[in-house]
Amino acid sequence: MRELTFIDAMNEALAEEMERDKNVFIIGEDVDINGGVWKETNGLLERFGHERVIGTPISESAFSGLAAGAAMCGLRPVLEFMYMDFVGVAMDQLCNQIAKLHLMSGGQIKIPITIRMCGTGNGTREGAQHSQSLEAWFAHVPGFKVVMPATAKDAKGLLKSSIRDDSPVIFIENRNIYYDKEPVPEGEFMVPIGEAEIVQTGSDVTVIAVGYARRKVITALKTLDKSIGVELIDPRTVDPLDMNLILHSLAKTGKIMIVHEAHAECGIGAEIVRRIASEGFDYLDCPPIVLGGKNIPTPFSPPLEDFVLISPEEIAKNIVALAGNQIY
Amino acid sequence: MTIENLYRRMLLIRRFEEKVKQLYQAGEITGAIHLYIGQEAIAVGVCSGLKDSDYVFSTHRGHGHYLAKTSDIAGAMAELMGRRSGCSHGYGGSMHMFNPVKGFMGGNGIVGGGIPLALGAAFAAKYKKTDSISVSFFGDGASNQGTFHECLNLAALKRLPFIAVCENNRYAATTPVTHATIDEDMTKRAAAYGIPALNVDGNDVEKVIEAIITAIKYVRSGKGPFLLDCKTYRIEPHCGIIADIRPEKERAEWQAPEKDPLNCIISRYPEIFNNGKITVLENEINTDIENAVMFARQSLFPDIKEFTEEFKVK
Numbered sequence: 001m002r003e004l005t006f007i008d009a010m011n012e013a014l015a016e017e018m019e020r021d022k023n024v025f026i027i028g029e030d031v032d033i034n035g036g037v038w039k040e041t042n043g044l045l046e047r048f049g050h051e052r053v054i055g056t057p058i059s060e061s062a063f064s065g066l067a068a069g070a071a072m073c074g075l076r077p078v079l080e081f082m083y084m085d086f087v088g089v090a091m092d093q094l095c096n097q098i099a100k101l102h103l104m105s106g107g108q109i110k111i112p113i114t115i116r117m118c119g120t121g122n123g124t125r126e127g128a129q130h131s132q133s134l135e136a137w138f139a140h141v142p143g144f145k146v147v148m149p150a151t152a153k154d155a156k157g158l159l160k161s162s163i164r165d166d167s168p169v170i171f172i173e174n175r176n177i178y179y180d181k182e183p184v185p186e187g188e189f190m191v192p193i194g195e196a197e198i199v200q201t202g203s204d205v206t207v208i209a210v211g212y213a214r215r216k217v218i219t220a221l222k223t224l225d226k227s228i229g230v231e232l233i234d235p236r237t238v239d240p241l242d243m244n245l246i247l248h249s250l251a252k253t254g255k256i257m258i259v260h261e262a263h264a265e266c267g268i269g270a271e272i273v274r275r276i277a278s279e280g281f282d283y284l285d286c287p288p289i290v291l292g293g294k295n296i297p298t299p300f301s302p303p304l305e306d307f308v309l310i311s312p313e314e315i316a317k318n319i320v321a322l323a324g325n326q327i328y
Numbered sequence: 329m330t331i332e333n334l335y336r337r338m339l340l341i342r343r344f345e346e347k348v349k350q351l352y353q354a355g356e357i358t359g360a361i362h363l364y365i366g367q368e369a370i371a372v373g374v375c376s377g378l379k380d381s382d383y384v385f386s387t388h389r390g391h392g393h394y395l396a397k398t399s400d401i402a403g404a405m406a407e408l409m410g411r412r413s414g415c416s417h418g419y420g421g422s423m424h425m426f427n428p429v430k431g432f433m434g435g436n437g438i439v440g441g442g443i444p445l446a447l448g449a450a451f452a453a454k455y456k457k458t459d460s461i462s463v464s465f466f467g468d469g470a471s472n473q474g475t476f477h478e479c480l481n482l483a484a485l486k487r488l489p490f491i492a493v494c495e496n497n498r499y500a501a502t503t504p505v506t507h508a509t510i511d512e513d514m515t516k517r518a519a520a521y522g523i524p525a526l527n528v529d530g531n532d533v534e535k536v537i538e539a540i541i542t543a544i545k546y547v548r549s550g551k552g553p554f555l556l557d558c559k560t561y562r563i564e565p566h567c568g569i570i571a572d573i574r575p576e577k578e579r580a581e582w583q584a585p586e587k588d589p590l591n592c593i594i595s596r597y598p599e600i601f602n603n604g605k606i607t608v609l610e611n612e613i614n615t616d617i618e619n620a621v622m623f624a625r626q627s628l629f630p631d632i633k634e635f636t637e638e639f640k641v642k
Contacts, residue, residue: 069448
């Protein structure tokens, strides 16, 4: 299979969707004349023109609302934040307007908008305001779907599904994997929103790896004794969660661990455990584990940043402990 | 639109709001109710120049805008009573009336929150190459929000068919405009972003119409946005649950016959508004409003099963 980077796979998805539907347009900072700071919109201006590839001043509230208003009038915007951290200044437009307009209008108005949270994640020494995974903020607000692709293939397939969805979709991209080449099928394909993937099967322990944590878990698994049967699941969408698949795996293994880059406190892991407590409590042989970042803003200094993030070593240690029932 | 029809529309809003106040005090309408009494000339004047295909984005004080743009009295009243037959099917309420078919794209519970959405409708109109324009109503309070400044800049930059209508009613909730800015002249803010603007007597519907005609002509010709700074006063307190602490003298001044948007039209055109005419109009409006109240009362509340199915409520 051919290989593409995460960035190029998304770029291809954008081009295909813009070609297919003239109502799709892109709006955000730096997306036009320079093809985006991550090169995520490279070549699209040349192909689709300034009418459909809209660079903006640094006015996140205004251009988020502009995208929403355009969606209210039948367009399908792809709205882009350069870093997920920058969404703070536009939270009213996202959470009070975009998430609620469909309901407040009595269902008369749809908001088919894809909100790309570019440059998400930690580990690149950019300090506390450029080092967050904020998926739980949006999963908490009713009215959004929240997707977190961790492979180039899923990035392309989920971006296409997001653009075609009639609801607002928060599309979270981890910057650490932007430029790695991975297999991506030729031609058009979609990855459905709300469908998890079993990355590898196993019968001893279920590990749910959210977003970039998938990479860390795979690194951890390479260091482990092959006799531990780990079933690795990437939810790919964190809202709505594919609980059927998660519970099905838990029923088999009886042991579950959830790993994400975001702080463990009030994160997606906590939500998965809540759902298990109410929908699959009897499947549990032992308490579930949630591994995430420490509950502190990310410090700059490399040893400190590494300390607050979850590491493949810790993941490996916890899998061994969970498999051996040594976690009480 | 004839002078009689302009007056009739303003009278409709005035009597509608008085009815809402009465029903609110009786407990039949609940929640946060922000009355438009005193500002009728702005909604009626601005909307008199708009087509159904033009967009209006309203505020928390939006009943007047809704009636002026849609004439849907029954849908508005039923919405205020939380009924399925309301213009937002009872899901929105006073601050969230919607009627997209008539170009009414919703009120807003967040001060300044609707300005970017209105900008988006202007963008869509240009993108689709229609001749629609988008009007954003907002108050003096919203003019100090970041969205106001961001949107003026972006509207001018992208030359969007966008009209910003400031209704300066002198108070942001209970804070006087003079306590919120050292210069309340919005035309200067517009000038800072390269946008033409006019100061308007917002209590004189004919002055509002003159201004909106100028604005619409400019905006529809593709030149970019326009701003109207309409000076007015709300007669009622900020909302149903907040005490009115404004000076008696100030309130009395703004309610004087020459300032009141309805009375000033009557006294300007005595040949149209003889006593018999006013009585006829009052009776017709009263009947329309009573019919709307009856319609709302007889309407069902939204169905919970339908709600949970449509919105996948878990």
